Amino acid sequence: MKTSQKVAGATANYVDERTGAAKWLKKNLTKVFPDHWSFMLGEICLYSFVILLMTGTFLTFWFDPSQREVIYHGSYLPLSGVHMSAAYDSTLHLSFDVRGGLLMRQIHHWAALIFMSAIVAHLFRVFFTGAFRKPREFNWLIGIGLLTFGIVEGFLGYSLPDDLLSGTGIRIAEAILQAIPVVGSYLAFFAFGGPFPGTAFIPRIFIVHVLLLPGLFLALITIHLMLVWYQKHTQYPGPGRTEKNVVGYPLMPVYMAKAGGFFFIVFGITAFLGAVASINPIWLYGPYTPGQISAGSQPDWYMGWLDGLVRMAPPLETHAFGHTISWNILIPGLFIPGIIFTGMALYPFIESWITGDKREHHLLDRPRNAPNRTALGVMSITFMLISLANGGNDIIATHFHLTINAIMWFTRIGLFTVPPIAFVITKRVCLSLQRADRDLVLHGKETGRLVMLPTGEMVEVHEPLSDAKKWTLTQHQQPDALPAPLPASATVGLKGKFRARLNRANATQIPAATLTDLKELGDGHH
Amino acid sequence: MSDHSQVERFQDPGLPEHVHRNADVDPIAAKRAERQVAILFLLSAVGTVLTIVSYVFVKSDKYIYLPVMGSTNVQQLLLGIGLTAATLFIGLGAIQWAKKLMPDQEVIAERHEFRSEDVDRDDLVATFKERGEATGLGRRSLIKRTLGLALGLVGLSPLILLRDTGPLPGKYFDTTDWAAGTRLLLDPAGTPIKASDLEVGAVAQVLPELPAGTERTLENTGKDAVLLIRLHPEDFNLDAQRLSWTYQGIIAFSKICTHMGCAVALYEQQTHHLLCPCHQSTFDVTRAAKVIFGPAARPLPQLAITVNSDGYLVAQQPFTLPIGPSFWERNSSNG
Numbered sequence: 076m077k078t079s080q081k082v083a084g085a086t087a088n089y090v091d092e093r094t095g096a097a098k099w100l101k102k103n104l105t106k107v108f109p110d111h112w113s114f115m116l117g118e119i120c121l122y123s124f125v126i127l128l129m130t131g132t133f134l135t136f137w138f139d140p141s142q143r144e145v146i147y148h149g150s151y152l153p154l155s156g157v158h159m160s161a162a163y164d165s166t167l168h169l170s171f172d173v174r175g176g177l178l179m180r181q182i183h184h185w186a187a188l189i190f191m192s193a194i195v196a197h198l199f200r201v202f203f204t205g206a207f208r209k210p211r212e213f214n215w216l217i218g219i220g221l222l223t224f225g226i227v228e229g230f231l232g233y234s235l236p237d238d239l240l241s242g243t244g245i246r247i248a249e250a251i252l253q254a255i256p257v258v259g260s261y262l263a264f265f266a267f268g269g270p271f272p273g274t275a276f277i278p279r280i281f282i283v284h285v286l287l288l289p290g291l292f293l294a295l296i297t298i299h300l301m302l303v304w305y306q307k308h309t310q311y312p313g314p315g316r317t318e319k320n321v322v323g324y325p326l327m328p329v330y331m332a333k334a335g336g337f338f339f340i341v342f343g344i345t346a347f348l349g350a351v352a353s354i355n356p357i358w359l360y361g362p363y364t365p366g367q368i369s370a371g372s373q374p375d376w377y378m379g380w381l382d383g384l385v386r387m388a389p390p391l392e393t394h395a396f397g398h399t400i401s402w403n404i405l406i407p408g409l410f411i412p413g414i415i416f417t418g419m420a421l422y423p424f425i426e427s428w429i430t431g432d433k434r435e436h437h438l439l440d441r442p443r444n445a446p447n448r449t450a451l452g453v454m455s456i457t458f459m460l461i462s463l464a465n466g467g468n469d470i471i472a473t474h475f476h477l478t479i480n481a482i483m484w485f486t487r488i489g490l491f492t493v494p495p496i497a498f499v500i501t502k503r504v505c506l507s508l509q510r511a512d513r514d515l516v517l518h519g520k521e522t523g524r525l526v527m528l529p530t531g532e533m534v535e536v537h538e539p540l541s542d543a544k545k546w547t548l549t550q551h552q553q554p555d556a557l558p559a560p561l562p563a564s565a566t567v568g569l570k571g572k573f574r575a576r577l578n579r580a581n582a583t584q585i586p587a588a589t590l591t592d593l594k595e596l597g598d599g600h601h
Numbered sequence: 602m603s604d605h606s607q608v609e610r611f612q613d614p615g616l617p618e619h620v621h622r623n624a625d626v627d628p629i630a631a632k633r634a635e636r637q638v639a640i641l642f643l644l645s646a647v648g649t650v651l652t653i654v655s656y657v658f659v660k661s662d663k664y665i666y667l668p669v670m671g672s673t674n675v676q677q678l679l680l681g682i683g684l685t686a687a688t689l690f691i692g693l694g695a696i697q698w699a700k701k702l703m704p705d706q707e708v709i710a711e712r713h714e715f716r717s718e719d720v721d722r723d724d725l726v727a728t729f730k731e732r733g734e735a736t737g738l739g740r741r742s743l744i745k746r747t748l749g750l751a752l753g754l755v756g757l758s759p760l761i762l763l764r765d766t767g768p769l770p771g772k773y774f775d776t777t778d779w780a781a782g783t784r785l786l787l788d789p790a791g792t793p794i795k796a797s798d799l800e801v802g803a804v805a806q807v808l809p810e811l812p813a814g815t816e817r818t819l820e821n822t823g824k825d826a827v828l829l830i831r832l833h834p835e836d837f838n839l840d841a842q843r844l845s846w847t848y849q850g851i852i853a854f855s856k857i858c859t860h861m862g863c864a865v866a867l868y869e870q871q872t873h874h875l876l877c878p879c880h881q882s883t884f885d886v887t888r889a890a891k892v893i894f895g896p897a898a899r900p901l902p903q904l905a906i907t908v909n910s911d912g913y914l915v916a917q918q919p920f921t922l923p924i925g926p927s928f929w930e931r932n933s934s935n936g
Contacts, residue, residue, distance in 0.1 A: 106710070107708050107709070107710040150662070174656055174661055174676065174680070175656065175677070175680050177674070177677050178677050178680050178681045178684070181681075182681075210715060243863055243879065246861065246862045246863060247861045247862070247863065247879060249862065250860070250861035250862045250926040251861070253926055253927075253928045254926065254927060254928065255929075256929050257929055258929075259928050259929050260770040260774065260928045260929065260930060261769065261770060263770075263928075264767040264768060264769065264770045264773075265763070265764075265766040265767040266766070266767070267767060268766060268767045269767050269768055269820075270773055270820045270823070270824075271820070271823055271862070272819050272820065272823065273767075273820065275766075275767070306715070307710075307712055314613060314614045314615060314616060314617055315613065315614075315615045315616035315617075315707075315709070317613070318712075319711065319712050320709050320710065320711055320712060321709070321710045321711075321712060322616065322707050322708070322709050323707065323708065324705070324707070324708060325708055328699070328703050328704075329699050329703050329704065329705070332695045332696070332698055332699035332703060333695070333696060333699045333700075335695055336691070336692040336693070336694070336695030336696040336698075336699065337692060337696070338692065339688045339689065339690075339691040339692030339693075339695065340688075340689060340692035340693065340696070341692075342688040342689075342692070343685050343686075343687075343688040343689025343690070343692060344685075344689065346681060346684040346685040346688055346689075347681070347682075347685040347689070349681055350677070350678055350680070350681020350682055350684070350685055351670060351678070351681065353670075363819075364819055364822055365819060365822055365823030365826070365857070365862070365864065366788065366806065366808075366822045366823070366826040366856060366864055367864055367866065368863055368864040368866045368878055368879070369878070370866075370867060370878045371878065372863075372878050372879055382880075385861075385880055385896060386880040386881060386895070386896065387896075388896045389896070390882075390892060390895070390896050390897055390898040391898065392898035392899070392927060392933065394932075394933040394934050397930075397932040397934075398929055398930065398931070398932070399927040399928065399929065399930075399931040399932075399933045400927075400929070401898065401926070401927040403860070403896045403897075403898055404860075404861065404896075404926075404927075435715075437712060468881065469878065469881060479881050479894075480894060483881070516611075542611075542612075542614040543614050543617055545611045546611050546612070546613050546614055549610065549611045550611075550613070588611075589608050589609060589610050589611065590609040590610060590611050590612075591607070591608045591609045594609075
């Protein structure tokens with residue numbers, strides 16, 4: 076036996092005698108993971124988070140989260156002698172006087188943008204494939220939590236340098252707090268330690284940003300991954316894949332290499348962006364003062380939809396009995412986001428209420444086979460995109476020579492008219508695709524080859540689909556194939572009738588092609 | 602719809618035949634794949650060397666002009682490219698290794714039922730019942746009630762301890778540093794201003810002169826910032842009272858947006874509109890900063906100004922309304 080083998084054996088023995096690790100390692104090293112590119116989206120989230128932790132820790136070694144006033148004397152000469160907070164000063168120091176400091180700042184910020192983009196892309200994948208269905212509802216809830224806290228974490232993170240742009244965002248956040256009826260002015264004074272801007276806010280959000288929220292993320296991500304591990308990952312339908320198995324590659328060595336390799340790829344791409352793409356150049360904005368602002372102020376993209384809603388809100392306030400209620404802030408800033416995120420969180424339960432489906436699902440849906448869900452998803456995305464567009468209405472106006480007035484009215488009206496149109500179009504597209512699938516299975520693939528029949532007729536040769544393809548296109552369970560989707564008792568009363576209506580609307584499908592259909596068509600049919 | 606029981610559905614043909622990769626059957630292809638992986642890992646090592654060399658030997662104040670990127674710090678760029686290569690190529694190497702050389706036969710594993718066995722569930726229920734009864738909570742309502750009281754109260758202390766996170770707002774929102782006779786000082790110069798210093802069409806930011814020895818803080822600025830705008834007096838469309846708050850065509854408004862507190866810094870000289878860059882609330886200067894567009898619900902409060910005996914612009918009186926965004930206690934019946 077080689078020395079290395081002896082050492083490895085001795086180490087393994089040492090650990091196993093104290094932990095019993097051999098048993099669960101044996102089980103888990105052979106765990107099977109299905110392979111599909113769309114499963115890598117969640118991985119991007121995880122790896123971005125790790126990159127954020129590492130680069131963030133680096134930054135904390137130099138960042139001073141204090142708002143005490145200092146005078147700048149670092150290498151960035153245009154700001155020489157300017158009064159600023161220690162937070163802004165230390166960020167300038169990191170950017171210009173710490174080797175690799177600007178690189179780390181930029182990798183950190185890009186990683187945050189990628190983190191949020193990947194969460195949204197992963198959310199779309201999970202939603203459109205129905206991966207949130209039983210038994211994965213808990214993971215969906217954790218995911219929505221991660222999305223929500225991610226938005227907050229990003230906002231707090233880019234506000235730490237106390238520059239003019241992010242300070243404006245903090246001012247807006249303070250105004251939302253202040254607008255809350257009865258307790259608003261108290262909450263604002265408690266959060267900021269007195270009047271705005273005060274000197275307490277940056278140090279307080281620092282602790283939330285580097286300790287409380289990362290701790291929460293670690294806990295939530297751990298549970299999220301443990302659930303995926305224990306429940307096993309979902310898989311796309313195909314030959315050999317059933318609700319009762321997982322087809323893929325084992326953790327060791329394949330998945331370890333692929334997933335581990337992917338981490339380094341994500342790191343590499345993020346590092347590249349940090350190296351060549353300037354992001355958040357705070358030295359151009361100057362330190363925060365409430366008396367100044369720059370034109371074209373925008374939040375980071377994941378808050379753009381919120382800004383868009385606030386911009387398009389009608390100027391509604393109630394002035395009564397010596398009090399003021401700002402509906403123009405509360406509705407777009409609190410109520411609508413509250414409804415959106417609550418709706419998202421509850422969606423798995425709403426869908427199972429409509430369909431009456433209480434079965435476990437481990438095979439994913441092809442989005443076309445769930446037309447209502449897919450249409451609802453596209454409708455929601457359209458709503459968010461229109462809000463997001465309005466969040467940049469000043470930039471859009473200057474670049475495309477439009478008026479802000481026109482964009483605002485377009486988005487105000489479009490917010491309510493375009494999403495339903497998107498729903499109808501998407502549903503029709505899904506049903507068309509189902510029809511196309513059926514035709515493909517029954518008539519085969521068009522080959523473009525023309526053949527003349529003895530009768531003189533010209534026909535195109537259609538190649539029949541392989542058995543694997545036929546299976547993939549017809550394996551899905553359709554709502555009307557279920558014995559009794561909703562028990563009769565569930566359809567009584569106003570609520571029951573509403574539920575039955577939704578259930579029937581959801582059951583709109585093109586029937587999947589069957590072997591019987593194919594046989595009925597007979598041979599020689601083109 | 603045909604009768605379901607007689608409809609034959611397509612069957613699952615099972616996993617497809619495994620197709621071997623080149624490297625699985627051809628040792629030359631395998632060697633080539635191995636070389637590719639090795640080169641990728643070596644490129645990563647080169648990247649790390651580049652990072653270390655840049656850190657130690659490249660001057661941190663050297664800049665180079667690059668297309669698209671503009672003036673770029675050489676050391677930062679090289680550190681970044683080095684780090685990119687160091688990490689990216691490990692990943693590419695690992696993926697190439699897995700794809701070309703590691704076994705790619707699909708493996709099947711069975712899923713397990715999550716639901717516990719009935720006997721386990723019944724045992725759990727029984728255990729819970731038995732040990733629950735052993736606590737005696739069911740019989741001993743005094744314990745139950747006082748436990749509830751103790752646990753309910755213990756959460757209050759941490760909340761109360763947060764009281765000192767900030768003072769009570771009191772009358773803070775109602776007042777600024779503007780009072781009768783307060784001189785207007787140009788920001789950032791800090792000098793007093795005469796009417797003749799402002800041309801028609803000009804706009805200036807002013808702050809109040811604070812009592813001697815008082816330091817100006819950001820909190821002061823956040824309440825006191827005022828915009829001074831000069832128009833032709835005939836351009837105004839104001840009632841008599843508001844007109845009396847202007848001086849020879851010079852009008853003063855709070856710069857803090859009544860929507861969400863941003864500085865209303867954009868002035869459109871031709872249209873006499875003030876535009877807030879945050880949410881595009883637009884205020885008409887000729888009509889006492891009336892809101893003509895955007896989500897702001899109230900006009901910018903107007904500061905009444907005049908000149909003192911030395912000819913410097915001063916405030917006639919404090920703001921008659923709280924400036925800035927709304928809050929519950931604000932009496933907004935007058936704007």
